[in-house]
Amino acid sequence: MSAKIIDGKAFSQTVRDAVARDVTTLKDKHGITPGLAVVIVGEDPASQVYVRNKVKQTAESGMNGFHFEMPATASEEDVLNKVRELNADDRVNGILVQLPLPKHMDEAKVIETIAPEKDVDGFHVINTGLLATGGNAMVPCTPLGCIMMLKDTLGDLSGMKAIVVGRSNIVGKPMAQLLLDENCTVTIAHSRTKDLAAEVKAADIVVAAVGRPEMIKGDWIKDGATVIDVGINRIPAPERGDGKSRLVGDVDYEGAAQHAGAITPVPGGVGPMTIACLLRNTVTATCRQNGIDCDTLQ
Numbered sequence: 496m497s498a499k500i501i502d503g504k505a506f507s508q509t510v511r512d513a514v515a516r517d518v519t520t521l522k523d524k525h526g527i528t529p530g531l532a533v534v535i536v537g538e539d540p541a542s543q544v545y546v547r548n549k550v551k552q553t554a555e556s557g558m559n560g561f562h563f564e565m566p567a568t569a570s571e572e573d574v575l576n577k578v579r580e581l582n583a584d585d586r587v588n589g590i591l592v593q594l595p596l597p598k599h600m601d602e603a604k605v606i607e608t609i610a611p612e613k614d615v616d617g618f619h620v621i622n623t624g625l626l627a628t629g630g631n632a633m634v635p636c637t638p639l640g641c642i643m644m645l646k647d648t649l650g651d652l653s654g655m656k657a658i659v660v661g662r663s664n665i666v667g668k669p670m671a672q673l674l675l676d677e678n679c680t681v682t683i684a685h686s687r688t689k690d691l692a693a694e695v696k697a698a699d700i701v702v703a704a705v706g707r708p709e710m711i712k713g714d715w716i717k718d719g720a721t722v723i724d725v726g727i728n729r730i731p732a733p734e735r736g737d738g739k740s741r742l743v744g745d746v747d748y749e750g751a752a753q754h755a756g757a758i759t760p761v762p763g764g765v766g767p768m769t770i771a772c773l774l775r776n777t778v779t780a781t782c783r784q785n786g787i788d789c790d791t792l793q
């Protein structure tokens with residue numbers, strides 16, 4: 496068996512095109528230009544790349560972008576004050592503080608300071624609570640992108656067995672919730688799970704979000720299963736001979752592609768969908784703040 500490759504780069508472009516159309520309608524019919532504020536603290540090189548892409552794609556979609564860079568030496572209070580200022584700014588519909596934050600800051604405190612209706616990351620406890628109880632939540636971008644790819648690939652997910660490997664607040668837990676909302680039978684696996692191979696083998700849908708390079712082996716995958724690899728791990732690549740590293744996911748891609756029906760690559764799978772969904776969430780937040788039904792925009 497050779498798996499269909501789920502092209503997150505191409506899919507994210509269709510999401511961004513739809514967002515750009517919605518932004519045009521918001522401007523033309525409602526006189527509103529959505530605004531997204533991105534705050535980065537410190538100089539983590541990967542975060543800088545992600546934020547640069549967010550800022551660029553915000554502008555390309557026709558939204559207003561507000562970009563704030565703070566030094567790693569900034570105090571927690573400086574960051575909280577920036578968030579408070581953005582909460583009060585009517586031009587700003589969405590606020591995102593890039594993670595991870597420097598070690599001396601309490602990430603939860605920063606996230607809980609963002610106004611829940613502007614929390615386009617969906618990390619605020621109000622939004623995680625709404626997601627868990629079937630309310631009108633802002634849904635975290637990476638799980639949202641994963642569920643969109645799964646529905647696009649498989650259609651109705653109802654009754655399927657899904658496993659989420661990883662239980663982080665920003666990916667694993669909301670992912671499991673979204674799969675449950677699609678009527679999947681969901682297992683959440685983690686470092687203490689016994690016989691992970693057998694648990695994965697039973698699943699029609701495997702979402703790997705464990706943060707360990709190629710931990711999920713190819714022969715664990717059930718024939719025909721759909722594999723969504725959230726991992727982005729940079730590992731040494733001596734075979735390149737140029738001293739550079741390479742990116743791999745949490746799944747042994749070559750092995751898994753022999754068994755899976757469909758699989759996301761790394762790079763070019765889940766990653767690009769994360770930023771597209773951030774833009775989608777900013778439009779959603781703008782609509783909700785202005786009493787507009789988002790479904791009427793297209």
Ligand SMILES: Nc1nc2c(c(=O)[nH]1)N[C@@H](CN(C=O)c1ccc(C(=O)N[C@@H](CCC(=O)O)C(=O)O)cc1)CN2
Pocket residue numbers: 545591592593594595616636637727742761762763764765766767768769770
């Ligand atoms: N406030 C947030 N912080 C972080 C989030 C988040 O959703 N909100 N997620 C990640 C980082 N992230 C977005 O912020 C992100 C990660 C990866 C990609 C991506 O497109 N990856 C590419 C590969 C990029 C590379 O070469 O390194 C891919 O997978 O094709 C986009 C966004 C943590 N922080």
